Structures are given as structure tokens and as C-alpha cells.
Amino acid sequence: MSASGVPAATEDAAAAAASGTVLETPNNRESRDGRGTTPRSYSFGSHGRLRPGWHYPQKGKYELHPSLIQEMTSQLENTRLPEKDYWDDTEVTTAVLWGFTNLLLLIIAVLALQLPLLNYLRGRPPIDLEFLLWSLDGAVTTLLLYAAMVLGSFSVFALHWLAANGWISVPLRELLYRFACGIHLLVPYKVFLNRSLSPVPAFFIGLQSLVLLLKNHSYYFGIRAKQIERHGMCPDLVSLKRFLYFLVIPSLVYRVEGYVHSPRIRMGFLLRRTLEALGCMFLIYELVVYSMMPVFKQVNQLSTVEFIVELMIPAVLLWTLLFIATFEVILNVFAEVTYFGDRRFYEDWWNSTNLAEFSRKWNRPVHDWLYLHVYRCLMRRGYTKLVAQLFVFLFSAIFHEMLLSITFLRVRAWMFTLMMLQIPLIYLAKLVPAEDAGHPVLRRGANLFFWFGMFFGPALLFLLYSKDYYQNT
Structure with a gap:
């Protein structure tokens, strides 16, 4: 105890802080000797700030504290879903991001209601119903x-x-x-x-x-x-x-032994999915009517570059909304009312680094059908793995082309050609170890290239099919 009544350790710490030096403590002394303490774990409550009990940094070095984003990322990466055939989506850890989720939903709601409100205030019909009647x-x-x-x-x-x-x-x-x-x-x-x-x-x-x-x-x-x-x-x-x-049921593969069943029908779940379905349809309608149809009608006046640039964002948004409406809403509703327990309709396709990974993850029902009835069938008949994979892609390309041919009431081969051109890109992508977690830069670059294709590809398809459609109608 010093003469002033302040503990000596505290007085020494204050003097050290004023002089810019760092006191030597047992913790950092052991660290300099190579016998440092084990790294401390950080919790969401720290937010990168010092807490009582943390050791002082070593002299001449900085101690890096994780930011909130780093803490959230680390925590979410270590979060594993329940290993069950049937699980409730409320079991997934989302408490950390609930504020950002609310912000995103609020932005979507404002953007969706902005145009109808402005039309009403300006004395026009809130929604153009011409496309709906058509x-x-x-x-x-x-x-x-x-x-x-x-x-x-x-x-x-x-x-x-x-x-x-x-x-x-x-x-x-x-x-x-x-x-x-x-x-x-x-x-x-x-x-x-x-x-x-x-x-x-x-x-x-x-x-x-x-x-x-x-x-x-x-x-x-x-x-x-x-x-x-x-x-x-x-x-x-x-x-x-x-x-x-x-x-x-939302499955394309018939299993004689039966399917995994959910325990009950959740009325709250159905109500929430129904509201989500109505919201998705409203957003899709607004996107098509106000962002895409005006561009379609000018397809013969706009240059190729102008058309693609105009539709890149609307096209990828339309594809995303259709994906959500189909795989997250409609299939889940059918699964719920039929007690169908396997809800794995897709995987994390948004993290794909190549087209093969995307094709495998984004549509599990079709992927499972192609794997069972095309790939495995050909492998049992003695074909090589390469030939079986090529036939899988060929079947998929034919089905997609048939769907677009029915949609636009004329037989073309644009979709088929673009899908078959993806085959050499897939095999070239295998030369780059982008899927390896040890190459984060390559993985990020490959994912950015994948997303560029998601922006460019749908816009190019809309150009090809809409130009032909409006020239012949």
C-alpha cells in the first residue's frame, strides 16, 4: 500500500499507462518465454472490446480482437443443423441476424409498395392488370x-x-x-x-x-x-x-419402401408459407410488368448490349423469386399437407464455384431423378463415368429446351445450345482448385464468376427468346 492509500499495483499501472509502457504480468511474461496461455474464446457479448481478465498485449505488438462480423461468421460457420431426417426450421440459429432480416424485409416491402402508392397518389390505377388478364x-x-x-x-x-x-x-x-x-x-x-x-x-x-x-x-x-x-x-x-x-408429394423419385414422414401438420407454418407465396407472386408480377415488359416490347429497337444491361438485374431477381416461390414455399406447402418429411429440396447453391456444383445443388428433386434413372442406369450398363455425366447434361438440356419451346410456342435450340456449351466450362473449372477451402482467393473468384454467369445467362436467354417471340407475333 502506497502513502496515498492506493494499491501499489494500481499506481504502477497508472504510471505505466501515462508513460506508454506496458507492465509485465505473469500472462505476457509466459507468452514471451514461449509458455503462453491458451487462446481465449470470444463470445457475442464482447464485440471486440476488452473485458476484465483479458491479458495485456505483448510489448511492441498489437493484439487483434475480432469484430462483431468476424464473431458472427465464426459462430455461424460452427453451427450445425440437427442431424435428423425431419427437422423444424425454427431450430436453425438465426437469432444473431434477426435485425438484418427485419431490415431486409422492410426494404423489400417499401420497394414493393412504393410504386402502387405513387400511382394511387397520382390518380392512376395502383397496379396495371393488363398482364394479369393476358x-x-x-x-x-x-x-x-x-x-x-x-x-x-x-x-x-x-x-x-x-x-x-x-x-x-x-x-x-x-x-x-x-x-x-x-x-x-x-x-x-x-x-x-x-x-x-x-x-x-x-x-x-x-x-x-x-x-x-x-x-x-x-x-x-x-x-x-x-x-x-x-x-x-x-x-x-x-x-x-x-x-x-x-x-x-414434392418428389420425383418413387421409393417402394416409403418416405420419411413429418409428425403433424403445422397450421402456423402453412399460414406463414401462404403469406410468403402471395408476397412472392406480388413481387414477381411487379418485376415483370414494370421492369421487364417495357424492355421486351423494345427488343427490336434496343441493341444487344442495351437489352442485356437493362435486364441483368431484373432477370436474376426474377430467377431468385421463382426459386424461393417454388422450392421454399410451394414444395414446403405440399410437403406439409402430405406429411412428407424430407424437406431437402436444395443445398447452398449460392456458394457454388462452378456450374457442376450449381447443377447438383439448386434442384435436388430433378438431380435425384437424373442420378437414379440416367446416371446410375448408364453406369450399370457399363458406360464410363464421363459418358454418364454427358448423358445427364444432355437429358437436362433437352427438358429445359422443351419447357421454353412450350412457353414461347415455337421450337428453338437456344437453351439447349447454351447448356451444352457449359460442358467444356465445367471441365476447365476442374483444373482450378476453387472448391478447396485452402484456396480462399480462388474460391471467392470462382464464386464471383459463377454469379456473373447468373446475371448474364438469363438476360441473354430473354434476349434470344423475346426477340424471336415479338418478331413473330
Whole structure:
């Protein structure tokens, strides 16, 4: 104790602070001797500030304290999702970012409501309904075509039921199945091209046609493979209840052994998803009507560069909103009402470093179908891995081209060509170790290049198809 009544250690610390020196403590003395203490862990409460009990920095060196962003990043990277087949999205750690989430939602709400409010204040209709009325034109025809396709899907079930009960032979079943597939694919396709449907209902009916085709194929070969495995027709495998369930669940792969089921239907979850669906549709409508349609109508007056620059941001926003509406909202609603427990409809495609990783992650239902019914089928037949991968890409390119051909009511090959041109880019990307976590600079650069493609590719496709569409209408 000093004469002033202040503890000597405190007095020495004050003098040291005034002179700019650092007192030697047991902690930093051990650090200089090479016997330093173990690194301390930081919590969200620190925010990079000194707390009581932290050791003093070494003399002549700086001690780096993590910022809040660094702490959040480290914490979120170490957060693992529950390793269960069915898990509630509320179990994911999001408490740290709830303020930023609120800010993002508020910005989206203001941008969505800004234009209708300004139109109302200026004496104009809040929303232009011309595009909506155009999209609803032919809605009755669209629903009738969809109902006819769903009824046609029962032919696949009927063929298995007739063969399992001895009404038809197996070779006849195989022949009739291929005939039914051709009818399901070609007849609706011909009907679409002969009717003047607007792109929105044409896109919907074309997408549902392909979905039903993939489901029918998976159901037929799933039952057939199990019958071959059991060396019998096994009538118990052909169940109308299971077939109807498979038609409505958000999966394209039929599993004879069944699916993981969720424990109950959550009404709050359904309500939230319904509101999200309405919000996504409203944003998509505003984006198309006010940001994209004016550019489409000037496609023959604008240069190629002007058109692409005008549509780069709207195109990637439209793609993102459609992705959210489909994989995060619609598929989850169907999964909830059918007690379907496997909600892994996509992975972290936004972190992709090449197109192969993106193709594998962004659409898990289609990826699983292609892997099971194309890739593994070809591998079992003795084809090499490279050939099997090329056929997977070929099938995917054909399906995408068929969908766009139905949407714009004319057969072109722009989408097919661009997707096939991605193959050499994929194999060139394998020469760069961008997926390795030990090369963060390469990984970031590859991800930026991927996102540039996401901005440029959809805008280029819109240019090619809209120019052709407006020149012939």
C-alpha cells in the first residue's frame, strides 16, 4: 500500500499507462518465454472490446480482437443443423441476424409498395392488370389440359396392375408403357404449339407435363425393379393409394419402401408459407410488368448490349423469386399437407464455384431423378463415368429446351445450345482448385464468376427468346 492509500499495483499501472509502457504480468511474461496461455474464446457479448481478465498485449505488438462480423461468421460457420431426417426450421440459429432480416424485409416491402402508392397518389390505377388478364386468358383450356395429363398418368398404374394380376403379359406391358410415354409427351406438346396460350399458362402446363412424365417413369421402373428383385409380379406392390400419394408429394423419385414422414401438420407454418407465396407472386408480377415488359416490347429497337444491361438485374431477381416461390414455399406447402418429411429440396447453391456444383445443388428433386434413372442406369450398363455425366447434361438440356419451346410456342435450340456449351466450362473449372477451402482467393473468384454467369445467362436467354417471340407475333 502506497502513502496515498492506493494499491501499489494500481499506481504502477497508472504510471505505466501515462508513460506508454506496458507492465509485465505473469500472462505476457509466459507468452514471451514461449509458455503462453491458451487462446481465449470470444463470445457475442464482447464485440471486440476488452473485458476484465483479458491479458495485456505483448510489448511492441498489437493484439487483434475480432469484430462483431468476424464473431458472427465464426459462430455461424460452427453451427450445425440437427442431424435428423425431419427437422423444424425454427431450430436453425438465426437469432444473431434477426435485425438484418427485419431490415431486409422492410426494404423489400417499401420497394414493393412504393410504386402502387405513387400511382394511387397520382390518380392512376395502383397496379396495371393488363398482364394479369393476358396471363389468365386460356385458363380454362390450361386446367382441362392439366386434368387430362393427370388422368393419363393413371395409365402407368393401370399397366402395372393389369400385369401383376395376369391380365396382360410383361412384354406387352413394356410395349404399352413406351407407347403411353410417347402419347403423354407428344400429344400435349402438339396441343400447346397449336393453341395461342400466353407464356405464363404455357409455362405452367409445360412444367407440369414434364413433372408428370418424370414421376410416371420413376413409378414404372421403381415397381419393375422391385419385381425383378423379388422374382415375381408381387401384386401387393401395385397400390392405388401409394400411387396417388406419389403424385402429390414434392418428389420425383418413387421409393417402394416409403418416405420419411413429418409428425403433424403445422397450421402456423402453412399460414406463414401462404403469406410468403402471395408476397412472392406480388413481387414477381411487379418485376415483370414494370421492369421487364417495357424492355421486351423494345427488343427490336434496343441493341444487344442495351437489352442485356437493362435486364441483368431484373432477370436474376426474377430467377431468385421463382426459386424461393417454388422450392421454399410451394414444395414446403405440399410437403406439409402430405406429411412428407424430407424437406431437402436444395443445398447452398449460392456458394457454388462452378456450374457442376450449381447443377447438383439448386434442384435436388430433378438431380435425384437424373442420378437414379440416367446416371446410375448408364453406369450399370457399363458406360464410363464421363459418358454418364454427358448423358445427364444432355437429358437436362433437352427438358429445359422443351419447357421454353412450350412457353414461347415455337421450337428453338437456344437453351439447349447454351447448356451444352457449359460442358467444356465445367471441365476447365476442374483444373482450378476453387472448391478447396485452402484456396480462399480462388474460391471467392470462382464464386464471383459463377454469379456473373447468373446475371448474364438469363438476360441473354430473354434476349434470344423475346426477340424471336415479338418478331413473330
